[in-house]
Structure formats: C-alpha cells, structure tokens
Amino acid sequence: MLSLRKPPPDSVRRFLAGQAERDFTYAAVGATAAAPPAGFVADRTRVRLGEGDAVFRAACDALRRWEQFRLGWVEAWPPDAPVRPGGVVAVMGRAVGLWWLNACRIVYAVDEAGPVRRFGFAYGTLPGHVESGEERFLIEWDRGGNGVWYDVLAFSRPNHVLTRLGYPLVRRTQKRFGRDSAAAVFRSVNATAPIPEVFQTTG
Template identity: 55%
Template sequence: MINPQLRKPSEKSLLKFLDVQRGLDFTYPGVGATAPGGEFPAGYAVDRTSIALGNGREVFAAARRGIEAWSQFDLGWCEAWPRSTPFRPGEVVAVAARSMGMWWACAARIVYVVDETSGQGDAEAMKFGFAYGTLPGHVERGEELFLVEWSRATDAVAYRILAFSRPRHPLARLGRPLVRRLQRRFREDSAAAMLRWVQHAGSALRA
C-alpha cells in the first residue's frame, strides 16, 4: 500500500509501486476460489453483487468493452491504473481510492480471465471478465471477480461481482466497520458505473 496522502498518487509513484509489487506473492489462501467450483477460505467475508444491464448481444458487447476499459472503476473517488493493463494472468494493477479525506493506493494481480464469447465453454451463456487478488501492497487480503454475462435462455445481460476478503493492514482491522461500508459502496458504485457505460453505448448507437 502507498502511504495515504492528501493528493491522488502520481503516475510516477504508482509505477514505482507496481514495479515492487510485481515480484511479490499473493497474500491469501485459495487463489482462484472465485472461479466456478472454488472453495472460499475460512474466516473471509464473502460478498456478491449483481445488476441487470439490459438485453441482447449488443448490450453484452458494450458491457465487455466496459470491462476492457476498466470502466467499473470510474467512480470519481476510485480508479484503476494503468488503464492499459492487459487482460492476462500475472498482470498487476493499482487501485487508488479516496477515503477519510486521503488517497490510498493498493496493488492486485490478475489471477484468471474469463472469455467464453466464441461459442465454446458454457453453451447457455456468454461471459467475459477477470479476477484479481491482493498483493502485499494492499490493506486487505482476498480476491474479486468482475464478470458480465449474457444468458441465451433469457437474453438478459448482467454484471456481477464476487469477492472474499479479510483485513491485512492494522488500520483495516481497526476500522473494519468503515472498510466494510467502503467495500459495499464500491460494489454499488461499480454496478452503477457499468450501467451508465452500457446506457451511453446504447445512446451512441441510436444517435
């Protein structure tokens, strides 16, 4: 974790931060447990969020582009960096967020990518997304999955978040109720950001 500061971390400081984190290990057991059939480690809080984005292939395509653009982090008070991070296992990303009047930056590594969009995999749905897990430069321990899914049976497109976590940094342990509220706010705001992205994409297509 970059020490909390009044100003948003600069790109230079985030680059140095990720250079260090890139060579470090995950900080939690059960790496990959957010995947189907995974078993969450004991003692971790599990959170799920889902929002309907609309219906049809075009909505799913727009939602996929949103994930690829990291738009689910476009929250004003939170963002992912760098936005050019490739979607493949092993890539590291920093999440900078403002809380209690300070900016905090935490590091995570992509664990796996879901890309069931070419007719393979689950025949009942098309899916796209990824999961990342915490590194030592993070106030929490755990993993989070961001997924968009188009059900062929219902034509509905949904955005889902699945996460398990527990505090790692002493401040996160002491302020656990505040951290939990912040996590809930992130999931709700992230869902709203994806819905805005898809609605904007739809408006652009109709224009």
C-alpha cells in the same frame, strides 16, 4: 500505501514495480471461480444491464476499459491495463481524507461461449494492499432468457492495522464500491436509462 495527495503516475509505477514479484497475500488463489474460502467475508453484487448480444459486447468492452473503476473516488492504474493473467495493477481510492494505493495481480480471465456467455477476470491482493483476498468481475449473457448481467464476487479480510481498526467503515466502503461499480457499468451500456435495482449479498 497511504498519502494525503493523489499519487502521481511515477510514484504508482515505482510502487507496482516493487510489487510485481511479490506473492499473493492469501492461499486460495482462484477461489472466486468456485467458492470463497472460510475465514473471509464474501460479498456479491449483481445488476441487470439489459438484453442481447449488443449489450453483452458493450459491457465486455467496458470491463476491458476498466469502467467499473471510473468512479471519481476510485480508479485503476494503468487505466489501459490489458486484462490478462499475471498483469499487476494498482487500485487507488480516496477515503477519510487519504488516498489508499493498493496492488493487485490478475489471477485469471474468463471468456466462455455456450448457453451462458461469460467474460471477465479476477484479481488478487499483493502485500501492498490494505485488504487480503480476491475479486472477480463478470459479464454474463444467458441466451435462453436473453438477459445480460454484471456480477462481482469478492472475498476479503483486513491486511493493515487501519483496516482492522476501522473495519465498519471498510465494510461500508466495500458495499459502496459494489453499488457504484454496478452503476458505472450500467451507464456504459445504458447512458440515459435509470439504473435498476442493484442486488447485494454477504455470506
């Protein structure tokens, strides 16, 4: 859904109600837990957040608050949506003078103990989304080396005529989201420290 103005909460609520019973727009539901499927562009973003249990817990809390979407030009709605499978959320973004309202459903959640502690979730696209695919947001704490990382893995392809026509801009926007998302999570646990290198790969 596209609009010149930011959609008000009532409009977003109606939009999500209409999407709630719709199917995913791709077949490989849950593939971010293993390997992205063929026919999609896969992107990965990683940034080191720090070390230890306190950083890990703070970063997990940031994901629960959807801090990775508090970017000024992108936000998730509702902002307090619980991170649980089946939940439907909207992702709003502003680009080329328009507000783009997109619908997603949470596919799975991650909460793993062990030598590498992991917490996060993935969502997949519904018909009311200009892209088709899945995105996973993960906090990892390798207890061996003690490092804590924020990791985003996504696969996507266009699902709207405008995203097909403007695909180079779409790709730049996707990369920007990865960088800005990494910076937002880093700042949530390191308010004053300089942001370290953000690693991004495609393939």
